[in-house]
Amino acid sequence: MMPRLTLSQVTKRYDGVTALDAVDFTVAPGERVALLGHNGAGKSTLMKIVLGLIPATSGQIEVLGAAPGSQAAREGTAYLPENVAFHPALTGLEQIRLYLRLRGCDPAQAMGLLERVGLGEAARRRIGTYSKGMRQRVGLAQALIGQPRLLILDEPTSGLDPVSRREFYAILDGLAAEGAAILLSSHALTEVEARTDRIVILSKGRLMANDTLHALRRQAALPIRLQISARPGAADQVAAQLSGGRRNGVMVDLTCAHDEKLTRLGHIAALKGLIEDVEIIPPSLEDLYSHFSRRDDQ
């Protein structure tokens, strides 16, 4: 399938600063891609280039097979900025109707869009009375006008509570299932870990990683933690036999390389009379993120 978004060797220089340095990646239909990076890594610059708001210094960008900022690209692309501001005196329904009219679409679609983002019941209340999570959903309803095939979301869940975040991602899952390509930036690694298909890490404008979480784990080859619960009174013996560290009354911690995992599990299984349970804890996205974003400095 042709990617919805393709960046090839995209470089952006502001005077003296290289904000993007030969960045390559694609986003396919139905794919949810997380764009991660420290402050100043180049995420906003990348989004602005994709939206056609600023030009790249060099490289090629294709948005829905067209040039960024062209009519074809703009018609099929939705953008949700980090802080969406709406008119507080308007109701959600009025606000979305207004956007529909501005886009030359039928304002009667407004209720359907609001229901889609879970604002059906609040549609006739003033936006001034909405919570931050609800305002973010108005933003998403606005972004869904015209059935976009590519969504660019700038930290869409910052400031939302855990329940609102989950609900927001559930809406994105539905859109991706219908074939929308989604690129979202975030600083919240735990939620991205569970809710996206691929991870792109930028550091000082350079692409440090671009793969699934699974593949990044293999590439990084960070140690895996094995957490063993010993039978009552057996923790010292288990720790001694496995050369592991005792944590409290019953827990024994081990770390091992990825390719030692099965051997280590074999040793643990051989102590079966002494052991209640074993938990395998792979490196978290946070561990991977610091691994990949630091690679540059070495």
Ligand SMILES: Nc1ncnc2c1ncn2[C@@H]1O[C@H](COP(=O)(O)OP(=O)(O)OP(=O)(O)O)[C@@H](O)[C@H]1O
């Ligand atoms: N208009 C500009 N003129 C000069 N330098 C700029 C301009 N815009 C951004 N930069 C620089 O380019 C680099 C990348 O900035 P960018 O805003 O893209 O980062 P970011 O990853 O979006 O950061 P954040 O997480 O803080 O939003 C930074 O060093 C920034 O100072």
